[in-house]
Amino acid sequence: MPGAPSTxxxxxxxxxxxxxxxxxxxxxxLWAICLVVAVTQTTNPLLLALVFVVLGxxxxxxxxxxxxxxAFKYYLYVALTVVAIRVVFRSVFGGDxxxxxxxxxxxxxRIPLPAWAAGVQIGGPVTLEGTLSALYxxxxxxxLLCCLGAANALANPKRxxxxxxxxxxxxxxxxxxxxxxxxxxxxxVQRVRRxxxxxxxxxxxxxVLRSIAIPVLEDAFDRSLRLAAAMDSRGFGRTDNASRALxxxxxxxxxxxxxxxxRRLRADRSVRILAHGTPPSGRRRAGLYRGARRRExxxxxxxxxxxxxxxxxxxGRRNRSGSGGCPPRIFGxxxxxxxxxxxxxxxxxAPIGAGDRNCxxxxxxxxxxxxxxxxxxxxxxxxx
Amino acid sequence: xxxxxxxxxxxxxxxxPTLAGVDLHIGEGELALVVxxxxxxxxxxxxxxxxxxxxxxxxxxxxxxxxDGLDTRTHxxxxxxxxxxxxxxDPQSGFVTDTVEEELAYSMxxxxxxxxxxxxxxxETMDLLGIAELHDRPxxxxxxxxxxxxxxxxxxxxxxxxxxxDEPTSALDPVAAEDxxxxxxxxxxxxxxxxxxxxxxxxxxxQYADRIVEVLPGGSVKHGPxxxxxxxxxxxxxxxxxxxxxxxxxxxxSVRDARRHASPLRTRLDDLVMPLTARKPAKGPLLLRxxxxxxxxxxxxxxxxxxxxxxxxxxVVLMGRNGSGKSSLLWALQGTGxxxxxxxxxxxxxxxSLSAERARALVGLVPQTSTDLLYLDTVAEECTQADKDAxxxxxxxxxxxxxxxxxxxxxxxxxxxxxxxxxxxLVLAIQLAAxxxxxxxxxxxxxxxxAAKRLLIDTIDRLAAEGRxxxxxxxxxxxxxxxxxxxxxxxxxxxxxxxxxxxxxxxxPAFAPQVSKVLAPLPYLTVEQVKAALDGGR
Numbered sequence: 062m063p064g065a066p067s068t069x070x071x072x073x074x075x076x077x078x079x080x081x082x083x084x085x086x087x088x089x090x091l092w093a094i095c096l097v098v099a100v101t102q103t104t105n106p107l108l109l110a111l112v113f114v115v116l117g118x119x120x121x122x123x124x125x126x127x128x129x130x131x132a133f134k135y136y137l138y139v140a141l142t143v144v145a146i147r148v149v150f151r152s153v154f155g156g157d158x159x160x161x162x163x164x165x166x167x168x169x170x171r172i173p174l175p176a177w178a179a180g181v182q183i184g185g186p187v188t189l190e191g192t193l194s195a196l197y198x199x200x201x202x203x204x205l206l207c208c209l210g211a212a213n214a215l216a217n218p219k220r221x222x223x224x225x226x227x228x229x230x231x232x233x234x235x236x237x238x239x240x241x242x243x244x245x246x247x248x249x250v251q252r253v254r255r256x257x258x259x260x261x262x263x264x265x266x267x268x269v270l271r272s273i274a275i276p277v278l279e280d281a282f283d284r285s286l287r288l289a290a291a292m293d294s295r296g297f298g299r300t301d302n303a304s305r306a307l308x309x310x311x312x313x314x315x316x317x318x319x320x321x322x323x324r325r326l327r328a329d330r331s332v333r334i335l336a337h338g339t340p341p342s343g344r345r346r347a348g349l350y351r352g353a354r355r356r357e358x359x360x361x362x363x364x365x366x367x368x369x370x371x372x373x374x375x376x377g378r379r380n381r382s383g384s385g386g387c388p389p390r391i392f393g394x395x396x397x398x399x400x401x402x403x404x405x406x407x408x409x410x411a412p413i414g415a416g417d418r419n420c421x422x423x424x425x426x427x428x429x430x431x432x433x434x435x436x437x438x439x440x441x442x443x444x445x
Numbered sequence: 446x447x448x449x450x451x452x453x454x455x456x457x458x459x460x461x462p463t464l465a466g467v468d469l470h471i472g473e474g475e476l477a478l479v480v481x482x483x484x485x486x487x488x489x490x491x492x493x494x495x496x497x498x499x500x501x502x503x504x505x506x507x508x509x510x511x512x513d514g515l516d517t518r519t520h521x522x523x524x525x526x527x528x529x530x531x532x533x534x535d536p537q538s539g540f541v542t543d544t545v546e547e548e549l550a551y552s553m554x555x556x557x558x559x560x561x562x563x564x565x566x567x568x569e570t571m572d573l574l575g576i577a578e579l580h581d582r583p584x585x586x587x588x589x590x591x592x593x594x595x596x597x598x599x600x601x602x603x604x605x606x607x608x609x610x611d612e613p614t615s616a617l618d619p620v621a622a623e624d625x626x627x628x629x630x631x632x633x634x635x636x637x638x639x640x641x642x643x644x645x646x647x648x649x650x651x652q653y654a655d656r657i658v659e660v661l662p663g664g665s666v667k668h669g670p671x672x673x674x675x676x677x678x679x680x681x682x683x684x685x686x687x688x689x690x691x692x693x694x695x696x697x698x699s700v701r702d703a704r705r706h707a708s709p710l711r712t713r714l715d716d717l718v719m720p721l722t723a724r725k726p727a728k729g730p731l732l733l734r735x736x737x738x739x740x741x742x743x744x745x746x747x748x749x750x751x752x753x754x755x756x757x758x759x760x761v762v763l764m765g766r767n768g769s770g771k772s773s774l775l776w777a778l779q780g781t782g783x784x785x786x787x788x789x790x791x792x793x794x795x796x797x798s799l800s801a802e803r804a805r806a807l808v809g810l811v812p813q814t815s816t817d818l819l820y821l822d823t824v825a826e827e828c829t830q831a832d833k834d835a836x837x838x839x840x841x842x843x844x845x846x847x848x849x850x851x852x853x854x855x856x857x858x859x860x861x862x863x864x865x866x867x868x869x870x871l872v873l874a875i876q877l878a879a880x881x882x883x884x885x886x887x888x889x890x891x892x893x894x895x896a897a898k899r900l901l902i903d904t905i906d907r908l909a910a911e912g913r914x915x916x917x918x919x920x921x922x923x924x925x926x927x928x929x930x931x932x933x934x935x936x937x938x939x940x941x942x943x944x945x946x947x948x949x950x951x952x953x954p955a956f957a958p959q960v961s962k963v964l965a966p967l968p969y970l971t972v973e974q975v976k977a978a979l980d981g982g983r
Contacts, residue, residue, distance in 0.1 A: 217543065237541075256817035258781045258801040259810055260875065261834040268830075275820040279861065284538040291539030293501055296526030296555035296603065 084123075086216030087224050093212035100204045104197040109204045116211045124214050136210025140203030147199035152187045155195070164189040229315070234297075238288065242281065249277040446639045447471040447494055447607060452508035454489055454498055454664075463489045465664035467508070471656065473606075474637040476630070478650055478671075480680050481660035482894045484864040487643045488534075490660060491609050494641060495531045496522040513606055527556055529607045530600030534615070536592045537584070545571075545579050545587075545595050552603045563602075570598045574628055589767050590621030594628060601632075607639045608632065614649065615891055618766045618920045619955055622649055645894050648682035648923060648959055651675070652699035672696050680895050683923055683959045686972045703963040710975075714967055717978055729757030732791065732914045733778065733808070733883050739786030740773040740938075747773035749938035750787065755883055755914040760905055762925040762946070763918040764956060765935035771918040772813065774935070775885045778916075780804035791883060802834075802879075809881035813888045815872040816861065824863075824871065825856040831875040846874040850904050866897030873904070883914045890921045902928045926950055926958035926970035946970065 100112055120133050153169065171184035222233040253276045260272075292298075449469040455462035463486040471477045479487050492498035496517040499506045510517045513528050522531070533539050542548045549570055553563045571577040574594045579587065587595065593613055600608060610629070614622035630653055632638045644650050651657070657674040659667045667674070675685045676696055688697045691710050697703035733755040740748035748770045755761065763771050776782025778789055780796030781804065789795055796804040812818070821827045828843040835842070847854060851870040854863065860871060869889055876884065890898060898921075905928050908915050919925060925932060929946040934956070942949050947968050951961045958970050969975050 252814070253817045255776075255781060256812050256814075259779070259805060259812065260818055260831070261802045261805055261879070272820040276817050279816070284535075287533055287535060287538040288541070290497055290501055290522075291531075291533055292541055293522045294495055294497065294526060294529075294531035294533075295541075295552040295599065296523045299523040299526070299555060 084215075085224070086220045089216035090212050093208045096208045097205055100201060100208065104194075104201050106197050106200060109197070109200045112204050113207065116207050120211050120214050131214075133207075133210050133214040136207050136213075139210075140206050143203045143206065144196065144199035147195045147202075148192060151191055151195035153183060154181065155185070155187070155191050163191075166192065229319075238285075241288075242285070245284065246277060246281060249280050253277050446473040446475075446513060447641070448509070448511045449493070450509045452493065452506065452510055454486075454493060454504055454506050456502075456504040462664050463504075464493070464660075464666070467664075467666045469658060469666060469668055471639060471641065473639055474633065475639055475655040476633050476653055477639075477641045477656045477658055477668075478647070478654040479641065479643040479658045479660065480645075480647060480678075482662065482680070482896055483645075483866065483892065485660050485662055486664055487660050488611055490658070490666070491531075491611050491641060491643055493517065494607070494609055495529045496520055496525050497531065523555070526552060526605075527603040528605055529609060530597075530603065530605040532593075532596045532600050532608070532610045532613065534611045536596035539596060540584050540592075543583055544581055545576065545584065546581060548584060548595055548599045549602050552599060556603055566602050566604070570602050573601075573631070574598045575624075588621065589617050590624050593617065593621075593625050597625075597628065601638075605638070607641070609641045611643050612645065612892070613642070615645065616767075619649075619922060620766070626650060626653070645892070646682075646921065646923075647680065648684065651682055651685070652702075671698055683972055684963060687960055687963060687975065690972060690976065700959055700962045703959075707963050711964055711967060714964065714969070714975070714978060717981075728759060729912060731755075732757050733789070735778060735787065735789045737787040738774065738777050738784060738789065740770070740777050740783060741785050742783075746938055748777060751935075751938070751940055752787075753778070753933065753940070753943075755916065757882070757912045757914055758909050759914055759930050760909050760928055761914070761916045761931045761933060762929035763916060763933050763935065764920070764922075764925060769935045770938040771935055772887055773938075775810060775887050775916065775918060778883075779808045779810040779885060781810070802836075805876070805881060806835075806879045807881055808883045808885065809876035809879060810885045811869070811872050811876055811887065811889060813891075815868055818872055818875065819860040819868070822859060823857050824854055824860060827860060827871065827875065831878045834875075835878040835880075837878065843874050843878045846877050847871060850874055851900060864897070865892040866894070866900060869893070869897075869901070870904075881913075883916070884908060886915070886917045888918055888920070890919050890924050898924055922950070922956050922958050923971075925956075926960070927973070932956075 096112060096116075100109065103109070124133070165186045165188055168186045169184040171182070174181060174183065222236050225233040250273060253273050256276075257269075257272050447469070448471075449467050452464055452467040453462050454464040467490070479490060481487050489498055489502075492502060493506065493510050494512060494517075498504060500517075500521045506518070512525065515525060515528060517525070540548055541551050546567060549567045550563055553566060558566075568577075571580060574597060576591060576594050576598065579591060579595070584592065584595065597608070597610070597613070608629075613625055613629070617625065626649055629640055629642070633640050633653075642650065642654075651671055654671050656668055657671050657678075659674060659678055659680070661667065672695055675681050675698070676689070681689070684697055684700060684703045688703060688706070691706070693703070693706040697706060731754060733753075735754070736752045737750040738748055738752070739746070739750055751770075751774055753774070763774070765771055773782060777784040777797070780789070780799060781801065784797050789797060791807040794803075794807065796807050799807070819827060821830060824847075825844075828847065829839045831843040832839045832841060847870060850873060851867050854867055854871070860868060863871065873884075873886075889901060893901065902924070905915055905917070909930075917925075917928070925946070929950075931944065932942070932946045932949040933940055934942040934949065934953070942953075947970060950956055950958060950970055951965075951968050957965075960972055960975065961968070961970050964975070969978070
């Protein structure tokens, strides 16, 4: 058509990447973990504030209406509480000595303690430096929590569990069912508490507990039985050619493999594993492989991991480790970093980290293959 | 297609076998309706067709059950997943995933079907069941009828030849129930799926059934074509009862068949004096006055400025779609539920501002899940505790009330082992121990068979005769026809109709009982009224 904008070969080739689609939950978790790694390596308050803004923006623009998505604000509350607790504790129990070079804001009365509590000091001068360092470390911890909260709010936990290797499938299913039970129990408790008032609400403690716990638990049992019957009727657990001995060896190898991996994770710090990407050793690999073969089920996955989203997290981490790393420590307490708060390469993280602008909504890409072809180009205009 | 040969099923610790010597044959493409009183073994019979009995539920099964040539003794339920689709009683507790699409695909994933085949079948099933516009909605947001259809679809995607449904329409309002049944019929007629269906409210289904299987107390089973079975069984829909009374041959099963026979009866009734309502319209003193009640949950308004007055001796039936605000209104009237606006006065006091003990002495409520109130181990303990809660001497009032409602409940039985009707009676007795003048029942008829419903109707009549005001919220039109003096219809939180039962029920197409549809335009609601009119005219 004359006058219509034409797309270049390049844009057409990668048009599929820019269709609206849902992201794989593992992609969200990887993004969050990379942000966590980056945050642990700095206490620069402006950077932390930037991360908060990024998290808020991404969550508010990409979350769905599902129940788990509404939990993010509770993580924010928890983060604020953490910061407040840190500052208060530092002020009261900090034990700062108002030496030269430090600015004293106000002085709390010092409460003398008996000799056996000699290591603890209550009261004393509250310095600006001390308060600020408590604020920054609290911010860091709060930021970590919010990263995990964002991953929780954006990634459907059940979808994430479906991405487990085949050997851990049954564990994943058990975890998925557990996820369902939580909100059901909460709803059950609310319903039963309301119904208790119809009986007059006996005030004896034993009866209060019992009159709430028993109906809720019995309901939970009934529901779980019905769920199990439904899953059984629909073919869950239909493994065709496994003999008993094979199942036992597979299970044993899987458990051994998991235990070894847990030990390895505890031995090194988990951050390093993620950074260096150590592959599992031979024994563990054998267990997982054996387990995967036994499981014959297909997966109906139609989401692609968003490469741009994960790479944003990685870029952020690289940038920070490149420029200054951990601030200098004095006797385990952080002081205010000397470097300038904001550097140009840090700013670049923000727009990339906000996620691909064209990935929006819940629609999956290949659902619309039969619908009218509408391609959105980078300017937001449409072309048929 | 489905063959049961001399099947005996007994559970451990049970005194009698649940199924005794069942011989049944259901051919391909048949719609078989399983009927019988509650607790008699219908669910066991349905479970035996799937292999859930005995592989999942335990117990012992003797005899042979074969579905499509496969023996359930050697095939577990998961092996029969692509032969028999099973939809249990509560579809919501059978959902494994979060969204409609995933739920439909779950069965195929377990059966290791190829991904492109899966996608095609999901689309086809959604079109067949009319849920295509719901494809990415989360399951908890759906209405009852939609959830039921998704549950049926989830069982259908494995392309089974047999579909087993346990009480699919019990929780649905009449319109949603018609939708689900129409879907099931489409499966039978278009796809030749063999459907086995257990239902209490026969009036909706019996005209479509090819075979009726009646499970008798004791565990034996009688089966045959509907016209033959219904001529002597005692669980029969009103149309059949009217046909039996009027002696119509062949016995009509649907309103359409009955109307063809009904013109002589109509002319006879037309000549008579207009029927007196079964209960005299005793409007005693005003017991509860509510004015512009508002109930909202965050942004949804459940009850929008509703004013309702209740008089002594009057039975009011509250009807309306699921989600129209009936439950919220009842809870607000009792005082325990939240109320954001308006006033409720019983005498001079507002139950919402009183303590729980004093509110329940003014207005008693039997909630939808009556088991929420039961937490002790035996019926005797519950009765004693109820007496204590009401401030009475232990062991006196509640047990006597319970005996007057339902006879012969063993003192030592666990409340959860009782049948639906018995549990309802227990909770009603507990609430009546506080002697409230106004009693509210939220959907008491769910899961009740005809006999239990009759007991409930007698109870309600007695309570009204004692001078109490009774409000029942229900979907069951036949039940409303038999017990209501006044009918209030709610929609979207507002009252859209409020008047004598005869006027409201006869006028509305969705809420008209079968007898009034047959005898329209004459204002008869039940077979009893017809009998009384003819006897009176004689």
